[in-house]
Ligand SMILES: Nc1ncnc2c1ncn2[C@@H]1O[C@H](COP(=O)(O)OP(=O)(O)O)[C@@H](O)[C@H]1O
């Protein structure tokens with residue numbers, strides 16, 4: 093048979109790891125990642141124990157003596173499980189649980205990466221307390237055995253990790269940075285009754301839910317589940333919107349990822365989430381800096397798309413690939429909105445500080461992927477003053493055109509405003525501008541309409557019927573017949589809006605068609621110019 097190799101056993105090899113593997117797993121650890129691993133372990137115990145008591149984690153960074161210590165009252169480690177604290181890959185966590193620790197490397201990696209000398213003391217409930225010392229000699233010796241010591245009682249259910257002979261000098265600045273980082277990373281846990289102290293001062297949580305709710309464009313929320321073969325189901329909630337807490341120097345926008353409530357990565361603005369030249373959301377730019385998306389993943393630790401440091405998302409991960417297109421659409425939507433409103437964020441965004449999320453149904457099959465999102469305001473086609481500038485000569489010769497030009501400017505301005513009923517206002521404005529244009533044409537083209545035939549009284553009489561006005565204008569200007577005919581449809585819409593019991597709402601498409609039509613007629617009648 094092809095493909096089967098004949099084999100017979102030669103010997104049994106010893107697969108015990110070498111100590112040097114500690115270097116590989118510790119090398120990309122810094123103060124933040126290291127401390128967070130130790131915090132994560134206490135949080136996991138607390139979560140797995142059903143959050144029955146108030147968890148307290150106390151971190152001390154002693155800059156003067158160059159010592160780090162982390163203590164918690166999460167429950168302690170049983171004697172028979174002490175080995176988990178030093179065995180690479182050793183873990184008690186079930187990969188199906190909604191926890192943080194999964195790889196079984198955190199505690200040892202953190203301890204070893206932070207300093208050369210580590211003392212771990214732990215006491216499971218009321219039982220005997222133990223200590224393990226991880227010393228430089230053990231790290232270099234090929235031997236994996238390590239003694240544990242019985243020690244006098246420490247607080248029940250507590251674990252202390254004391255690290256000295258630090259690999260990197262500690263500074264006051266580190267303390268400040270860590271304080272912010274812990275507040276952001278563990279915001280949810282802090283709000284759920286867990287306390288984290290840093291140098292005896294409680295950490296304050298920091299969330300990123302500082303949303304703006306412009307009319308029609310409040311933050312969008314979508315929820316769906318994804319299945320990872322062999323790893324389980326993840327629940328995914330994404331909220332995307334415009335923010336009110338923009339700090340230009342901080343670049344605090346983009347995508348934020350939380351896994352099982354812990355912040356993993358923030359302010360992501362790469363190709364994988366939709367940014368980049370010619371990508372959906374375009375290149376990251378201050379104009380786009382009001383767009384934020386917060387992704388919350390909840391489910392089995394095994395299924396999470398995080399890296400083993402828990403400080404970045406693995407964008408190649410199957411879990412991420414399944415949510416990618418949905419996230420990109422939301423990022424694109426609010427990035428564009430941020431740009432479109434950039435002329436006036438204060439009035440159009442920041443002042444709307446409360447409201448409700450708009451729920452966006454996720455597609456049934458997540459990979460089908462097209463979300464139905466609200467239509468964005470149109471790009472401002474020209475600044476208002478520009479319209480007057482391009483028609484300078486016409487306005488110079490016929491100052492009475494000013495009202496018409498400015499009415500079209502008003503249409504332009506309205507277009508960029510976040511008014512929920514602006515299509516109604518625009519319809520009335522366009523239709524009246526068209527009617528006024530016909531009147532101005534009759535009144536001012538005395539060569540075509542001799543003034544003695546069109547006195548004030550005649551005009552009032554004439555204008556009681558739009559049809560008659562159209563007829564006499566088209567008589568003189570047959571070239572405009574078809575355009576003028578098309579206005580009837582919009583005149584009907586306007587009449588429905590004004591006279592019928594149930595007010596109709598013109599669509600964006602209708603408004604944009606009518607606007608183009610009126611522009612073309614104004615060009616035909618008065619040679620007024622409009623930007624393409
Ligand atoms: N502070 C702690 N309190 C109680 N148990 C702990 C603590 N730190 C570590 N442990 C135990 O040691 C195990 C190994 O921790 P770690 O190396 O961080 O791997 P992981 O968190 O991936 O399980 C944990 O699964 C847990 O059982």
Ligand SMILES: [Mg+2]
Nearest residue numbers: 133193198199
């Ligand atoms: Mg861990």
